[in-house]
Amino acid sequence: xxxxxxxxxxxxxxxxxxxxxxxxxxxxxxxxxxxxxxxxxxxxxxxxxxxxxxxxxxxxxxxxxxxxxxxxxxxxxxxxxxxxxxxx
Amino acid sequence: xxxxxxxxxxxxxxxxxxxxxxxxxxxxxxxxxxxxxxxxxxxxxxxxxxxxxxxxxxxxxxxxxxxxxxxxxxxxxxxxxxxxxxxxxxxxxxxxxxxxxxxxxxxxxxxxxxxxxxxxxxxxxxxxxxxxxxxxxxxxxxxxxxxxxxxxxxxxxxxxxxxxxxxxxxxxxxxxxxxxxxxxxxxxxxxxxxxxxxxxxxxxxxxxxxxxxxxxxxxxxxxxxxxxxxxxxxxxxxxxxxxxxxxxxxxxxxxxxxxxxxxxxxxxxxxxxxxxxxxxxxxxxxxxxxxxxxxxxxxxxxxxxxxxxxxxxxxxxxxxxxxxxxxxxxxxxxxxxxxxxxxxxxxxxxxxxxxxxxxxxxxxxxxxxxxxxxxxxxxxxxxxxxxxxxxxxxxxxxxxxxxxxxxxxxxxxxxxxxxxxxxxxxxxxxxxxxxxxxxxxxxxxxxxxxxxxxxxxxxxxxxxxxxxxxxxxxxxxxxxxxxxxxxxxxxxxxxxxxxxxxxxx
Numbered sequence: 001x002x003x004x005x006x007x008x009x010x011x012x013x014x015x016x017x018x019x020x021x022x023x024x025x026x027x028x029x030x031x032x033x034x035x036x037x038x039x040x041x042x043x044x045x046x047x048x049x050x051x052x053x054x055x056x057x058x059x060x061x062x063x064x065x066x067x068x069x070x071x072x073x074x075x076x077x078x079x080x081x082x083x084x085x086x087x088x
Numbered sequence: 089x090x091x092x093x094x095x096x097x098x099x100x101x102x103x104x105x106x107x108x109x110x111x112x113x114x115x116x117x118x119x120x121x122x123x124x125x126x127x128x129x130x131x132x133x134x135x136x137x138x139x140x141x142x143x144x145x146x147x148x149x150x151x152x153x154x155x156x157x158x159x160x161x162x163x164x165x166x167x168x169x170x171x172x173x174x175x176x177x178x179x180x181x182x183x184x185x186x187x188x189x190x191x192x193x194x195x196x197x198x199x200x201x202x203x204x205x206x207x208x209x210x211x212x213x214x215x216x217x218x219x220x221x222x223x224x225x226x227x228x229x230x231x232x233x234x235x236x237x238x239x240x241x242x243x244x245x246x247x248x249x250x251x252x253x254x255x256x257x258x259x260x261x262x263x264x265x266x267x268x269x270x271x272x273x274x275x276x277x278x279x280x281x282x283x284x285x286x287x288x289x290x291x292x293x294x295x296x297x298x299x300x301x302x303x304x305x306x307x308x309x310x311x312x313x314x315x316x317x318x319x320x321x322x323x324x325x326x327x328x329x330x331x332x333x334x335x336x337x338x339x340x341x342x343x344x345x346x347x348x349x350x351x352x353x354x355x356x357x358x359x360x361x362x363x364x365x366x367x368x369x370x371x372x373x374x375x376x377x378x379x380x381x382x383x384x385x386x387x388x389x390x391x392x393x394x395x396x397x398x399x400x401x402x403x404x405x406x407x408x409x410x411x412x413x414x415x416x417x418x419x420x421x422x423x424x425x426x427x428x429x430x431x432x433x434x435x436x437x438x439x440x441x442x443x444x445x446x447x448x449x450x451x452x453x454x455x456x457x458x459x460x461x462x463x464x465x466x467x468x469x470x471x472x473x474x475x476x477x478x479x480x481x482x483x484x485x486x487x488x489x490x491x492x493x494x495x496x497x498x499x500x501x502x503x504x505x506x507x508x509x510x511x512x513x514x515x516x517x518x519x520x521x522x523x524x525x526x527x528x529x530x531x532x533x534x535x536x537x538x539x540x541x542x543x544x545x546x547x548x549x550x551x552x553x554x555x556x557x558x559x560x561x562x563x564x565x566x567x568x569x570x571x572x573x574x575x576x577x578x579x580x581x582x583x584x585x586x587x588x589x590x591x592x593x
Contacts, residue, residue: 034314035151038176041317041343042569062349065321066314 009054010076016050017072029073034066044069055079057086089272089303094261095242096164098302099125109279110307112154113329119154121305124161127154131162131195131216133223138193138211142167142235145189145244147204148289149173149182150197152310155216156289157298159195160243164261167232168193169241171256172289174574175200176313183207185246185254189450238262244450245292245392256450257392266443267395268299270419274399275333275360275386277304282329282357286311286336291575292392293364296335306333316340316576319348323355330357334383337576338368342521345372350379357382364388364396366577367413367490369515369522373402374409389415389490391476393446393459397422398488412512414487415480423465424488425473426480435481437494439473441465446474479506498527503558510534510551510559517550519543522570524578525561528587534561535583537570565590 017033018026021043033039039047047069048059057079068078092098102109103125112119119127140146146168150156163170171189173182175197182203194204198217205213242264244256259267277283277300285297285308301308309329315322323344326334334341341363344350358380363373368387377385385407390397400416418424421443427436439461449455458475465471479491492508499505507525510532514523520538527533536542544564551560571582 032314034317035312039317040572040574042571044317045569061347062320062352064318064347065324066318067321069318070314 009079010072012054013051013075014072016054017047020050021047027072029076030071033071034069047075051075051079055083057082089269090305092265092303093238094164094236095264095268095299096128096161098299098305099128099161102302102305106279106305109305111302112157112308112310113282114153114310115312115325116328118307124154124158127158127220128161128165130220130223131159132165133228134214134220135162135166135168135193136228138214140166140168140193142232143169143240144192145169145171145241147171147173147186147189147191147194148196149175149194149200149203150216150289151175151199151313152285152288153312154310155197157308157310159216160289160298163195164242165229167236167240169244169258171244171246172294173246174288174290176574179203188246188254189244189256238265239447241447243295245290247392255452255455258447258450259395260447263444263446264295264299266421267295268303270421270444271296271388271396272300272303274419275300275362277301277306277333279305281306281332282309283307283333284309284311284326284331284335286316286334286340288313288575291365292395293335293337295395296362319343319346323348323350323353326355326358327353332357333360333362334358335362335364335388337365338363338372339366339572339576341376342369342372345375346521350376353379355380355383360384360386362386362388364390365575367512367515370407370411370413371409371518372521373413374407377404377407387413387415389488390440390444391478393474394422394440394442394444394476397440397442397444398424400487410516410518412489412516414483414489416487418488423471423473425463425465426482428461428463435479435491438476438478438480438488439463440476441471441473445472500527500530500532500558503556505532505559507532510555510561513551513554514547514561514564516554517547520547522578524570524580524583526580526583526587528584529591531562532559533587534564535567535570535586536564537567542566 021039052059102121107122108120110118111121111124146163148170160170193212194208195214195216201215238261241258242261244258246254283301283306287293309331315325361383385402387400388396398415398418400414423441425439427433460472462470463473477494480488483489492506496507510525511523514520519542520536523536525534571579573579
């Protein structure tokens, strides 16, 4: 069975946010993504489907909130929690 | 309701009479009228120090919030004209707008200030994110107030029109107050209301959020930009802030219906849900209405040149989820007529005469000549009418129905086609939520969003029953979501880009 390291997922997430969503601007894990004005609602939706595919988790609408999607760090924490929940 | 002489007077009035009343709430942090008024004075003092004169045009480019609202009032208080620009716009677009407006100063938050650094000298740039020092305004302002008049320009809103060249729409204190008084009365606003501030300041619907709220002594609930992109957070904020009057583009409401987790929300505080700027899909409004049991629903219509000037009002019982929403009846103080002929046409261009109408486009005499015409009103008196460019017809019950844009009428193989009519036919299909139609390389191409598993053949057969054969799109594409402009409207330029990409592929 193929078992990718979570680190690889996080790396892919950083890469996706910086290259695809922010057109090459670099951001730290703690930087507020949605206040920058550079990500529109289409961007949020592509971010959500990227998270679903990369981490192989489902992201229900009610979880697409500022607490969960605000920064790269909160997204990583959210994905980890969802993965754990699935493992239980 | 108070009767201020100038747009910026309401905040000072309430700061004197109800200093502790909440003027602003940003994610639960409340600013009272007294505190807001002092912040306005501090920024105004800084503007006077920099040498702002009455009539100076001043760019305001910032995220929403306390500072943004204080800054626009400060500009007005010293007799300036505020020109709000889209804080998310690319530098090139901003440069184009700046060259049309030729502002004397720029007020921006720290992240936005760099956009202007190359073009303006440092004394012309003011960072509103800073802490402004305490100011005693009485002496400095005393000689300025008597020289101000309701005929002074108050704000200029930029639009890009069909040619892409920016136009500045100039509103005076008089036209701005006419809009503000009308809309506040229409919504029966009181000091107990909590009013959403969803619209960015460069879009005319924000005039309601800011000035109607303060005219009524109510509380302006700021919705930070990030929340407008996260429907589940947006609906949560509406619940937590107990918003009683909601005003936004339909898109925000559609998003909450589709992804806003509304089943988990309590929106009982909503007593008015008002929307404008685009066509609201009847099915989305009906779905939303089920979560807003105490609300009345208002479809507001009006171009930026006149702002909100007709309204259709709906109760829950009126919303069947399929009938397209009319734009309703002209508001108090608004005279409408259809077409320029002596006998009113049944279908034609909507013309508007009102104190709400702009004073004109900035430095554009040709545009102004084309925009206005003088015609007799109902009593035969000659009046100046603004030509909206929107085609309307009157329903049997007298309500106005928007048919489409004059400039959205295309000719194809000799046939005249209203692209808006094609869009309406698409939206009327049960499975379709939103639709946009463009003319691309001599063919009508449609883009639509809707339920998963939409049957395009069925849609096409549907269209063939309501549209003439030449108006049925030659291609229909389903999108996950519509591309949007910064004001939340469907971005048709981006759709042309998608069509181009499809052809290249």
